[in-house]
Every structure is written in C-alpha cells, then in structure tokens.
Amino acid sequence: MAEATLAIHGGPQAFAEGPFQWPLRDDRVFAALEAAWLDGGWGLYEGPHSQAFSDALRKFHDLPFVSLCCSGTLAVELALRGAGVTAGDEVVLAGYDYPGNFRCIEAVGAVPVLADIGSGGWCLAADRLESALSHRPRAIILSHLHGSLADAEAICQLAVSRGVAVIEDACQVPGAIVQHRPAGCWGVASVLSFGGSKLLTAGRGGAVLTADERVHQRIKVFSERGNQAFPLSELQAAVLLPQLTQLPDRNRTRRENAQYLVDALRDIPQLRPVSTIAGNEPVHYKLGWLLDSERIAREDLIVALRAEGVPIDAGFPGFIRRGSRRCRRAGDLPNSELASARTLLLHHPVLLSNRDTLDRLAQAIRKVMVALA
Numbered sequence: 017m018a019e020a021t022l023a024i025h026g027g028p029q030a031f032a033e034g035p036f037q038w039p040l041r042d043d044r045v046f047a048a049l050e051a052a053w054l055d056g057g058w059g060l061y062e063g064p065h066s067q068a069f070s071d072a073l074r075k076f077h078d079l080p081f082v083s084l085c086c087s088g089t090l091a092v093e094l095a096l097r098g099a100g101v102t103a104g105d106e107v108v109l110a111g112y113d114y115p116g117n118f119r120c121i122e123a124v125g126a127v128p129v130l131a132d133i134g135s136g137g138w139c140l141a142a143d144r145l146e147s148a149l150s151h152r153p154r155a156i157i158l159s160h161l162h163g164s165l166a167d168a169e170a171i172c173q174l175a176v177s178r179g180v181a182v183i184e185d186a187c188q189v190p191g192a193i194v195q196h197r198p199a200g201c202w203g204v205a206s207v208l209s210f211g212g213s214k215l216l217t218a219g220r221g222g223a224v225l226t227a228d229e230r231v232h233q234r235i236k237v238f239s240e241r242g243n244q245a246f247p248l249s250e251l252q253a254a255v256l257l258p259q260l261t262q263l264p265d266r267n268r269t270r271r272e273n274a275q276y277l278v279d280a281l282r283d284i285p286q287l288r289p290v291s292t293i294a295g296n297e298p299v300h301y302k303l304g305w306l307l308d309s310e311r312i313a314r315e316d317l318i319v320a321l322r323a324e325g326v327p328i329d330a331g332f333p334g335f336i337r338r339g340s341r342r343c344r345r346a347g348d349l350p351n352s353e354l355a356s357a358r359t360l361l362l363h364h365p366v367l368l369s370n371r372d373t374l375d376r377l378a379q380a381i382r383k384v385m386v387a388l389a
C-alpha cells in the first residue's frame with residue numbers, strides 16, 4: 017500500500033507541514049518583552065525583572081535563596097562550588113548523564129566517580145551507590161532525565177548518613193513532583209536550565225536554588241568580580257516569568273499526552289517506556305524509550321522517523337568509554353551502557369499537540385517500526 021511506504025523510500029511524510037514549533041508564539045511573553053522595553057529594564061545590570069523572577073522561583077519551590085546565572089551548565093558548577101567541592105574531591109554521577117555535568121566536576125578540579133543507573137529509567141540508582149561512597153566523595157549529582165525521576169529520598173538519606181552533599185539536577189524537570197515534593201527541593205542545592213529547548217526557555221540561562229545560606233554565599237562570592245560575572249539578563253528574566261506561571265498547565269498537558277502516546281504504542285514490544293514510581297508526577301522535556309531489539313539499528317530507526325517528520329533523537333553518549341585517568345568507576349555500568357546505545361528521545365513540543373496529531377504520530381512510529389522489524 018502506498019500509504020505504508022516509508023518517507024525515506026519515497027512515501028508521503030507523516031508530518032509534511034514541518035517541525036513542531038518551540039518556543040511557542042506567546043502573547044504574554046511578548047507583553048513581558050514590551051514591558052522591559054518600556055520601563056528601561058532591558059538595559060540594566062540588575063533590575064525589576066530579575067528580582068521578580070527570583071522571587072517567583074523562591075515561591076514556586078519554597079526555598080529562600082536563588083542565584084540566577086548564564087546557563088544550566090554553569091549553574092551545576094556554581095552548585096558544586098557552593099557545596100564546598102574543591103580540587104581533588106570526588107563527585108559521584110551516573111554513568112549515563114548529560115556530558116556537561118562531567119565537565120563541571122572537572123572544572124572545579126574534582127574527580128568524577130561513575131555509578132550505574134537503574135534498569136527502569138535513566139537515573140542514578142540508590143542501590144548502586146555503596147562502592148561509589150567507599151572513598152567518601154564530597155558530593156553526588158542527582159539528575160532526573162527523559163521523563164524518569166530518581167529515587168531522591170533514598171539517595172539523599174544515604175548521602176546524609178555518609179556526610180555527602182547532593183546536587184539535584186532538575187534542568188529537564190521543572191515543576192515535576194518527586195516523591196511528593198517538588199523537583200528542585202532535594203539536596204543542598206538544585207539546578208535549573210533555561211536553554212533554548214527547555215520547558216522554561218530564554219535561549220540561555222540557569223539558576224541554583226538552595227535552603228542553605230552558606231551555599232548561597234559561596235556562590236555569590238565566587239560570582240562577584242566587580243559585578244555579577246555570570247548573569248542572567250533582564251530580558252531573559254522578563255520572558256521567563258510568564259512561562260513559569262503557565263508551567264503547571266503545560267506540564268499537565270505534556271504528561272497526559274505522553275501517557276496517551278505510550279499507551280497507543282504499548283503493542284510495540286521493541287519500545288520500552290520508563291516505569292513510574294508512586295508519588296511521582298513526571299514532566300517531559302523528552303519522552304524516552306529504550307529500543308529493546310537486536311534486529312533494528314537505532315541509527316536507521318532515527319533516520320527513518322526523522323524522514324517522516326517525527327522529532328526524535330538518540331540519548332546521551334554517556335561516560336562508559338571515559339578512561340581511568342579522568343574518572344573512577346564504582347563497579348560495572350551495564351544499565352548505563354544499555355542506555356547510551358539504545359535510548360530514543362521524543363522532543364517535548366509535540367506533546368502540546370491535539371489528540372489527532374498524537375494519533376498521526378503513533379501511526380508514523382508504528383509504520384516505521386513494523387517496516388524495520
């Protein structure tokens with residue numbers, strides 16, 4: 017049948033209308049930009065829009081201290097410095113994680129220690145941390161990734177018992193609920209990103225949240241070089257504030273549509289979705305699956321799906337190939353290795369679509385999976 021012919025083989029594209037837009041055209045964001053122009057805040061070092069956005073983040077997370085900065089990656093480095101990590105210290109992170117987190121550990125002169133993720137998602141596993149903690153590291157970076165949320169309670173309890181600081185990387189999950197608490201409220205500090213593809217976007221930008229005044233003060237001392245050396249601009253703060261107001265509703269829509277799509281593809285055994293933990297409300301910067309097939313090459317699948325107009329990509333490469341001169345392995349990393357080889361990620365803008373579009377998306381994915389199986 018002509019309609020079953022893949023686009024990569026000359027068939028019709030499932031989404032010939034082009035890519036899904038992000039950021040959205042939003043009148044409230046435009047009004048915020050106009051307000052920053054009218055009040056002159058756009059040209060200030062520090063002005064009313066940064067203050068208003070900081071206040072909103074404090075209220076949203078019920079935390080007293082917020083440090084705005086130029087990127088989520090820099091925010092991770094600042095959080096490490098705020099937690100007292102210095103040269104020669106060890107910092108634990110998952111063997112599968114954002115590459116910038118590894119580099120941030122190196123940036124402060126510390127040594128990354130790799131621990132494995134769990135089998136049901138893409139997050140650091142609490143039961144894989146014992147050997148990682150045997151050398152008494154200074155900190156743990158705890159990331160929530162691809163719609164999966166880490167067992168933050170167990171990891172933080174273990175860390176506290178060993179005198180280890182936890183840095184929560186919530187860059188992908190603003191507004192998520194992790195074991196009945198908001199993401200960004202675990203550990204001594206947490207990190208947000210406002211990069212161009214993120215759920216809260218200003219093109220660039222980040223923030224560090226903490227309840228510990230000492231952590232906040234260390235960040236402030238490091239960042240002050242006559243003025244704030246790593247700033248978020250007034251214009252960025254202005255456009256982020258209305259997005260934060262809309263975040264709960266948009267997250268709810270993405271979560272409902274992600275579940276709808278997962279259910280629609282439940283009959284495709286080669287696509288393994290993340291498992292959900294009771295008490296969690298995930299949010300979806302990416303909707304992740306593991307490709308559970310030896311017959312289908314992930315690269316071929318991604319090429320075929322992109323040809324249909326499906327916004328999908330591979331996951332992170334992970335750190336399983338990093339040598340012992342740059343890091344220490346705390347045991348084997350089989351789940352991290354699997355994730356680096358088989359992760360598939362659907363980008364979040366499609367999750368704000370209507371159900372007709374989601375049905376077309378499911379049909380396109382099914383068509384490609386059947387053809388390549």
